[in-house]
Structure formats: structure tokens, C-alpha cells
Amino acid sequence: MSVATQTKSKLDIVPLTRHIGAELRGIDLRQRPADETIAAIYQAWLDHLVIVFPGQKLSQEDLVRVTGYFGEIGDLHRPPKYRPPGQDRLLPGIMMISNIRENGEPIGSLPDGEMMFHHDMIHAEVPSKATMLYCVETPDTGGNTLFASGYAAYDTLDPQIRNRLEGRKALHHYNYGSVQKGDDKGTEAFAECVHPVFRTHEDTKKKAVYVNRLMTVKILDMPQDESDSLLDLLYDHSEKKEFVYAHRWRVGDLLLWDNRCSSHARTDFPATQRRLMLRTTVKGATRPY
Numbered sequence: 037m038s039v040a041t042q043t044k045s046k047l048d049i050v051p052l053t054r055h056i057g058a059e060l061r062g063i064d065l066r067q068r069p070a071d072e073t074i075a076a077i078y079q080a081w082l083d084h085l086v087i088v089f090p091g092q093k094l095s096q097e098d099l100v101r102v103t104g105y106f107g108e109i110g111d112l113h114r115p116p117k118y119r120p121p122g123q124d125r126l127l128p129g130i131m132m133i134s135n136i137r138e139n140g141e142p143i144g145s146l147p148d149g150e151m152m153f154h155h156d157m158i159h160a161e162v163p164s165k166a167t168m169l170y171c172v173e174t175p176d177t178g179g180n181t182l183f184a185s186g187y188a189a190y191d192t193l194d195p196q197i198r199n200r201l202e203g204r205k206a207l208h209h210y211n212y213g214s215v216q217k218g219d220d221k222g223t224e225a226f227a228e229c230v231h232p233v234f235r236t237h238e239d240t241k242k243k244a245v246y247v248n249r250l251m252t253v254k255i256l257d258m259p260q261d262e263s264d265s266l267l268d269l270l271y272d273h274s275e276k277k278e279f280v281y282a283h284r285w286r287v288g289d290l291l292l293w294d295n296r297c298s299s300h301a302r303t304d305f306p307a308t309q310r311r312l313m314l315r316t317t318v319k320g321a322t323r324p325y
């Protein structure tokens with residue numbers, strides 16, 4: 037398949053909040069942008085953590101190609117036995133997120149309702165570097181994705197708390213499909229891993245808070261009650277409104293976030309309305325440090 041190349045693209049970068057999020061206008065991703073434009077998009081992504089390309093009309097092949105601008109496309113991690121039926125209709129590497137039901141069963145993963153803040157694949161040794169979502173169908177209200185800057189949380193953390201936690205590690209655990217900690221919506225299949233509480237981003241060299249309400253279990257080498265209260269404090273701080281961009285989806289939005297320095301959550305939405313997203317990931321290059 038040949039993809040036409042845009043020789044010259046005008047890239048408009050419009051920040052969406054002070055700490056996180058930018059809309060990139062003037063790009064039609066059906067065509068491969070010029071290399072210098074791809075480099076500028078990559079830099080905008082590092083600068084803003086979350087980038088949105090509105091009004092796209094992309095095929096599955098396009099999604100795979102665009103994902104490749106940011107690294108190697110990731111595999112699906114959930115074991116095949118636990119994948120929803122709609123998954124068979126997609127190219128390898130694309131995951132269906134949907135509440136649409138056929139024969140009473142959701143065709144996609146993570147079908148319903150609110151989802152707690154988390155970093156994708158923090159429960160793996162080498163978590164995904166990035167996640168991309170493409171909006172195919174969206175409810176009239178709700179189903180927003182909230183993105184929190186881990187840099188802003190780290191930079192503004194009480195220095196005493198920061199000093200207590202510097203160099204510490206935390207354990208993360210996730211049953212695939214779970215949307216609230218300890219709910220019964222996850223599969224039996226799970227993964228868990230230990231990573232630093234503060235992660236250094238390998239491209240920007242900046243530090244970010246790297247624990248989350250959905251998946252983090254405890255801080256290692258610390259009494260449980262102390263760990264619990266410090267984690268609660270970190271969650272509440274990280275999710276403060278001033279560090280968060282709330283994305284209201286429009287059909288045709290393509291959005292990419294950086295899992296190394298941001299976490300995300302989903303707001304509730306009406307069960308009677310359809311929501312369909314296609315998701316790809318970019319493989320991480322290194323264990324978090």
C-alpha cells in the first residue's frame with residue numbers, strides 16, 4: 037500500500053491547559069506527513085504529554101501506520117482467551133474498546149462506566165510508552181477521558197513527602213478489564229510488577245509521579261498503614277483539577293498520550309448510548325527507572 041507524503045504541512049499547536057494537552061490542527065493523517073513534520077509532532081507530544089488530531093477519517097491501516105511514527109506498535113497483552121468477540125475484526129495490534137453489545141455480550145474491552153486513574157501497562161516490566169485512541173462512536177454526554185500530568189504532580193509535591201518517597205518502589209497489580217480497584221469486572225488473568233514511585237522520563241529527563249489509584253497496591257519496605265496514607269495523598273494530589281485535561285470526545289478525534297508521565301481516567305456515561313474506540317499502543321523501550 038502506498039501512502040502519499042505531505043511535503044509541507046502547517047502544524048498549528050494549540051495548548052489545551054497549562055500543564056497537559058494540545059490540539060494539533062492542519063494535519064490530515066491519511067497522508068504521511070513530511071519527516072520534519074513528524075519530528076515536530078513528536079516534540080509537541082513530549083512537550084504537551086497528550087496530543088489531539090481532530091477531524092480525522094482513518095482506516096485501520098492508517099492507525100497502524102500513524103502509531104509507527106512514535107515507535108514500534110505494541111502487541112495486545114490480554115491473553116486471547118479473555119478477548120472480546122469484536123477483536124477478531126481488527127488488524128493485529130488494534131484493540132476494540134466498546135460497550136456495544138451483540139447477543140448480549142460486549143464486542144469490546146472495558147465496556148462500561150467510570151474508570152479510575154491509571155497508567156496503561158504499569159503492571160508490566162516494560163510498560164507501553166504511548167497509547168493512541170481513535171474515536172469512532174461517542175455518547176452525547178460523559179465517557180470523557182481525564183489526563184493528569186505526572187510532572188506537575190511531582191513538581192508541586194510537598195518537599196517533605198517527596199523526600200520520604202524519593203528512591204522508593206511500589207507494587208502494581210491489575211486484573212485485565214477491571215475499572216475500579218477491587219471490582220469484580222476484571223478477568224482472572226492479571227499481571228503485576230514493581231517500579232519506582234517517581235519515574236524519570238527517558239526522553240525529557242524530567243521526573244513524574246508514577247503510582248495510580250487503580251493499579252498500585254503498596255509502597256515497598258514500609259508498614260501498610262503508612263503506605264496506604266502516602267498513596268492516598270499521592271492519588272489526591274495527582275488528580276487535582278489544575279493538573280488535569282478533560283477530553284470530550286468527538287467522532288474523528290485521534291489522541292495520543294504518554295504513559296511515562298501521565299495517567300488517565302474515564303468518566304461515567306449512559307449505558308444506553310454507544311461508545312466505540314480503537315486503541316493501539318507503542319512499545320516501551322526500557323524498564324522504568
Ligand SMILES: [Fe+2]
Nearest residue numbers: 154155156300
Ligand atoms: Fe487506560
